Amino acid sequence: MLARRGSLPRVIEGYGQATPSANGVATLSVQQPGQVTAIPAVAGTHVAAGQPVVVFAVAPSAGSLYLQAEGAVRAAESQRATTAQLVTQQLATRDQLVQAEKAVVDARVARAALAKEGAGAATITLRAPFAGVVNTLPVATGDRTQPGQALATIARAGAMIVTVGVDPASRADLRIGAPVSLNRLDGGAGVAGRVQRIDAMLNPRTRQIDVDIAYPAGTILSGEAMRVEIETGRAEGWLVPHRAVVVDSNGKAQVFQIAGGKAKAVPVTVEVARADNDLVSGKLDAHARLIVDGAYQLADGDAVRR
Incomplete structure (x- = not known):
């Protein structure tokens, strides 16, 4: 060769x-206490965007908070209406009406915040926000969880x-x-x-x-x-079989070529090592045959039989 x-x-x-x-994972959670009632998805499987992953029942205590918020909205709206009527009768001031309107806005904002966190629903179905793989499902059906606890993670496709x-x-x-x-x-x-x-x-x-x-x-x-x-x-150089590259007693790489019926040791530097072929640099003769099998047994000048 x-x-x-x-x-x-x-x-x-x-x-x-x-x-x-890191930016391809979404964590599914609910900002309310409650219980996992069903897990339609399986960890490690593909899901489409919008596919149900976890079904969650909101705790009654969270529902009562939402009902209180709704009551606060109704009370504020009633107070505003009463104040507006008193203003027409010159029994209330414009400043009082402005404060009543602000109270309505504040009550509605508080109700909306609870609704966004799931307090206004008895049951919430958490769905995959995008197509991907269910990476983890750290809960089981029947588990009671705390607000914000991770219920599933989805890795984007x-x-x-x-x-x-x-x-x-x-x-x-x-x-x-x-x-x-x-x-x-x-x-x-x-x-x-x-x-x-x-x-x-x-x-x-x-x-x-x-x-x-x-x-x-x-x-x-x-x-x-x-x-x-x-x-x-x-890297550019000489391509030789990996088995042709041996190490001498000083730890230096070399190959043997046949010159005049004898083994000639040629010092080389291994630029890239592979399982099949190495790429080396050195003063090799392009026309002299390489010794591959048994090269590790040779010394410079040994007679070689073809």
Whole structure:
């Protein structure tokens, strides 16, 4: 086999897991106490926009607050009407009428706020705000919950990422949009992606730079463990089989070529290492055959039989 000129991409390797991006997750909750009465959705499944996820019964105590707010609105409206009539009879002032109108506005605002938080409904059906995947369902049917407690999270379709940790020394080689190869640790077809975000600070837990990788929607499941190769450029040199590159007693890489029936050691620098072929630089002879099988047993000048 002859060495040949070629190129291979320079890559930074990392490992990560597919998760929803921070801005691609919606949390479903109700700002009232109550009880979960049904969960039509299943964690990990796709949902369409508007599809029911959780059915929630508002606690009677919240309903009583809303009834009190409605009563306050009616009382304020009645007081305003009475004040307006007294003004026509010159028994009340314009300032008193203005205050009565303000009381109506305040009472209506308070009622609207309670209605927005779900206090005015006996039952609330929480629906997916967009098409995506039910990421978590931290409650079960029958659970009683507190105001604002998370009942479900929905990850937007296409908003999944793989976050990997990269050595800070390699950060300068990274760029937004760089091509990425994603490979499942459990095997299976690879997926092409792109660098979406490069963090500007160290992850305090891993002491690495977090890099987010975007990939086509639906190609990787949430939670899948991935090995990632981020391309940072291309290197040119000699393409040789990985098994042809050996290390001498001084820890230096070399390959052996056949010259005059003998093994000739050629020092090389490994620019890119791969499982099948390496890309090396060095003074190789394009016309001399490489020794692949058994190269690790040879020394410079050993006789070689073809």
